[in-house]
Amino acid sequence: MIKSPSAKQPSESRKHFQRRLSRSPRFIVTKERNAAFAIFVLLTASCSTIMDRREARPLVLRDVPAQRLAYRFEADVKVPDDIKNDDAAEKIEAIQLDFNTRRENDALLRTIRSPDGQRALVLYGTEDQPGPAFSIDIYSSDGHFLRNLTPPDLSCVFPETVAWSPDGNSITFIAHRGVKPTPTPTPPGAILPEETDASPLPSIAPAFPTIAMFSTEQIYICNRDGYDLKPLTTREGLIYFYSSWAPDNHALVALACRESEWDAREKEYKLPAGRPRLISVDGSERLLDDNLIDALPAWSSDSAKVAAAFDTDVMIYDAATTKPTQARIRLRDALTSASRIYEQKSSASNKTGEANANKPEPAATSASAIPASFNPIVRLEWPTPDKLFLQTAYVRVLPSETINTFQRWHLLLISPQAAVLK
Secondary structure, three states: OOOOOOOOOOHHHHHHHHHHHHHOOOHHHHHHHHHHHHHHHHHHHHHHHHHOOOOOOOOOHHHHHHHHHHEEEEEEEEEOOOOOOOOOOOOHHHHHHHHHHOOOEEEEEEEEEEOOOOOEEEEEEOOOOOOOEEEEEEEEOOOOOEEEEOOOOOEEEOOOOOOEOOOEEEOOOEEEEEEOOOOOOOOOOOOOOHHHHOOOOOOOOOOOOOOOOOOOEEEEEEEOOOOOOOEOOOOEEEEEEEEEEOOOOEEEEEEEEEEEHHHHHHHHHOOOOOEEEEEEOOOOOOOOOOEEOOOOOOEEOOOEEEEEEEEEEEEEEEEOOOOOEEEEEOOOHHHHHHHHHHHHHHHHHHOOHHHHOOOOOOOOOOOOOOOEEEEOOOEEEEOOOOOEEEEEEEEEEEOEEEEEEEEEEEEEEEEEOOOOOO
């Protein structure tokens, strides 16, 4: 503020006192403390401003929104060792022995060990269950029966989706209301059981509490002991045919479609396709996309994101934030170029003998032609936050067989986008 000429100026004695005070140790310390405090306030404000603008580079990929991810594509990579194909027919020997000796009328389909290895889910079929339906029991891993998990009027389907949660505290599976066989009419003149002196045999089946059941496939959940069984999804008319736990147990990713969509693809001999969605353990549901996909979605290893594939595009969704974003990675051009290189190398390697000396070149040699090895994405695996593997292949489901050719693995190297400081 500029003072007027009439304003009173400090006297010479006051100026001299201020000079002496500024040189005193106490005042020097105070000045340094005030200067340090001012610098701290300035830095704090600057950091807050940067974080508010989301311009600070996060330390881990988990903190990077999907829409801020960058990627680098690598074609035709070696199949990673940490990607394993689960043996759907795995059977614990001790449990198989129990079925062979005590349960000869039941067909053991599969056993699934708990994460701690102490228990196992036992999937089996009975004579009363139609088609692919099955029931589930809980066994100890040493072959001792513990209890029935599913009530007799609930039919389980999609055995590959039966799973323990990663912490071993919950069990999920997909089931629908069982189809009860129609009783045979009583012939005229037959003696009814109540007309005889014989008392009915007591039931040895466990008493199950009443639970909600649906005509279409829903996801069910219970605790590790098989109790507190309840439906996690309750959307009658939707068919849930896939679910997978997040590595940190906070949610499941699932695929579901309408009955009409399921029937249409079945008539065309196509694999089922569904809309990806996140389902929390409290039953709340978030639709990730309204487009149908047939490649199963995959969790990132840090549980922060979910990847899905639409033909040759990869979608990435935030799965552990209150303000989710998404990103679309278009790979059609990259996959087409990779297929041309792949076929050129294959053609060159085939010309090693006289039998192939006069073999014609592949039809897809022009720049505009689509190579035969170019196919959509059929599988995703996300073993580490920075490496998303994708498999392309030609898949066709026929009445008598399934054709699966040109299986090739590719890699997306994920990283944060460069921060642009303004």
